[in-house]
Amino acid sequence: MAWFALPLAIAPIPTESWVGCGVIFAVAALFDWLAMRGTPVLKTVALWCVRGGWVLLSTMLAYQGLQLHALPLGSFAEFLLSVAWGIAGLALFLDLTFAHRLPSWVIGGSVALCLFVVTLMGVNPQSLDTTGKPLILMHVGAAVLAYCILGAQAVNAIAYLLQERALARRQFTGIYAFLPALVPMDRIGRQLLGAAVWMLGLSLLIGLTDWTQREMALVALPKLAAALLTWLGCFVLLINRRRERWSGVQFAWGSLILFVPALTALWLSLPSNRS
Numbered sequence: 203m204a205w206f207a208l209p210l211a212i213a214p215i216p217t218e219s220w221v222g223c224g225v226i227f228a229v230a231a232l233f234d235w236l237a238m239r240g241t242p243v244l245k246t247v248a249l250w251c252v253r254g255g256w257v258l259l260s261t262m263l264a265y266q267g268l269q270l271h272a273l274p275l276g277s278f279a280e281f282l283l284s285v286a287w288g289i290a291g292l293a294l295f296l297d298l299t300f301a302h303r304l305p306s307w308v309i310g311g312s313v314a315l316c317l318f319v320v321t322l323m324g325v326n327p328q329s330l331d332t333t334g335k336p337l338i339l340m341h342v343g344a345a346v347l348a349y350c351i352l353g354a355q356a357v358n359a360i361a362y363l364l365q366e367r368a369l370a371r372r373q374f375t376g377i378y379a380f381l382p383a384l385v386p387m388d389r390i391g392r393q394l395l396g397a398a399v400w401m402l403g404l405s406l407l408i409g410l411t412d413w414t415q416r417e418m419a420l421v422a423l424p425k426l427a428a429a430l431l432t433w434l435g436c437f438v439l440l441i442n443r444r445r446e447r448w449s450g451v452q453f454a455w456g457s458l459i460l461f462v463p464a465l466t467a468l469w470l471s472l473p474s475n476r477s
Contacts, residue, residue, distance in 0.1 A: 215262055215265065215266055215325070217321050217324070217325070219262060220262070220283075220317055220320055220321045220325065221317070221318070221321050223255055223258050223259050223262065223317055224313075224314045224316075224317030224318050224321070225314070226251055226254060226255035226258065227251070227252065227255045227290070227309075227310040227311075227313040227314040227317065228310065228311070228314040229248075229251050229310075230248040230249075230251035230252045230255065230306050230307075230309075230310035231248070231306065231307040231308075231309075231310035231311040231314060232248075232307075232310075233245070233247050233248035233251065233306070234248035234249075234305060234306035234307035234310065235307045238307075245306070248306040248307070248310065249297075249303070249306055251306075251310065252290060252293065252294065252306050252309055252310055252313075253294060255290065255310075255313070256287070256290040256291055256294055259283075259286065259287050259290065259313075259317075260287065260291075263283060263284070263287055266280075266325075277325075278323070279320045279323045279324065279325045280325065281346075282316050282319060282320050282323075283316070283317070283320055283325070284346050285316060285346060285349070285350060285353075286312070286313045286316035286317055286320075288346055288347055288349075288350030289309060289312055289313055289316075289350055289353060289354065290309060290313050291350075292350050292351060292354045293309045293354065296354070296390060300386075300390055300393070301386075302382060302386055302387070302390045303382070304354065304357055304358065304361075305357075305361070308357055338408070338412065340404070340408060341404075341405050341408035341409050341412065342405075342471075344401045344402070344404045344405035344408075345401075345402065345405040345409075345429070345467075345468075345471060347401050348398050348401035348402035348405060349464055349467075349468045351394050351397050351398040351401065352394075352398050352432070352436075352457075352460070352461055352464045353461070353464075354394055355391055355394040355395055355398065355457050355461075356457060356458055356461040358387055358390060358391050358394065358454075358457075359391065359453075359454035359455070359457040359458050360454075360458070361382065361387060362384060362387045362388065362391065362450065362451075362454040363451065363454050363455070365382070365383070365384055365387065366384060366450070366451055366454075369384070384450060388450045388453065391443075391450075391453060391454070391457065392440065392443060392444060392453075395436050395439065395440045395443075395457065396440055398436050399433065399436050399437055399440060402429065402432065402433045402436065403433055405429070406426070406429055406430060406433055409426060409429070410426060413426060424470055425467055425470035425471055428463050428464075428466040428467035428470060429467040429471075431463045431467075432460055432463045432464045432467055435456070435459075435460045435463065436460060439453065439456045439457070439460065
């Protein structure tokens with residue numbers, strides 16, 4: 203068996219594999235869009251394409267990670283792959299755990315776009331330097347997961363606002379017929395934001411500790427400030443919604459507004475912007 207495992211361990215993942223995985227998610231988006239045009243059976247096919255694509259993407263990322271003996275986060279392309287994996291995985295988690303299904307055309311299209319951008323850039327695996335930083339992988343992983351959760355909540359908030367607008371205008375056809383009800387979307391939104399508070403809080407705690415041990419490196423200050431602003435905004439928004447001080451519409455708009463500093467923090471966390 204060793205004669206087979208050795209060449210497998212050193213063989214890089216070809217570009218065609220990432221393209222093929224992206225095609226699967228693109229097909230899922232296409233089928234889900236066609237389902238809205240009068241072919242409901244394609245909606246189920248689209249869902250299984252997303253599930254199969256996520257399994258394939260997970261396998262390839264695991265293979266690449268085992269090659270490097272590290273998380274695939276050493277370059278921008280790898281970072282984008284991890285974000286794509288998190289978006290698809292979170293969508294499937296919401297579907298299987300809470301029966302809350304985000305539109306497959308949104309998830310499939312987003313992940314396919316990430317994978318196609320990665321193939322254009324080229325995947326050059328690089329090991330993430332964790333010398334003297336035993337918890338830095340936890341910091342990066344928690345941050346990526348938190349931003350994926352906030353991205354899912356942004357999609358959820360858009361769907362909530364569209365459904366609320368449709369109900370106010372008594373429009374129940376077209377895209378509005380495929381949107382979930384307001385109550386489960388609001389409930390899932392609270393749970394997503396609660397998870398984001400915990401994950402981003404953990405990432406901030408480790409990041410701030412590392413920052414204080416680097417002689418207060420000013421280059422990392424904007425990233426930490428944006429992440430801290432995002433965390434504080436999520437915390438305030440969540441508390442006010444759970445205490446019924448703010449309405450579901452205000453909660454949805456607040457989630458979208460908070461996505462701006464979250465994207466800023468995410469951009470500043472990219473490998474090309476790290477110190």
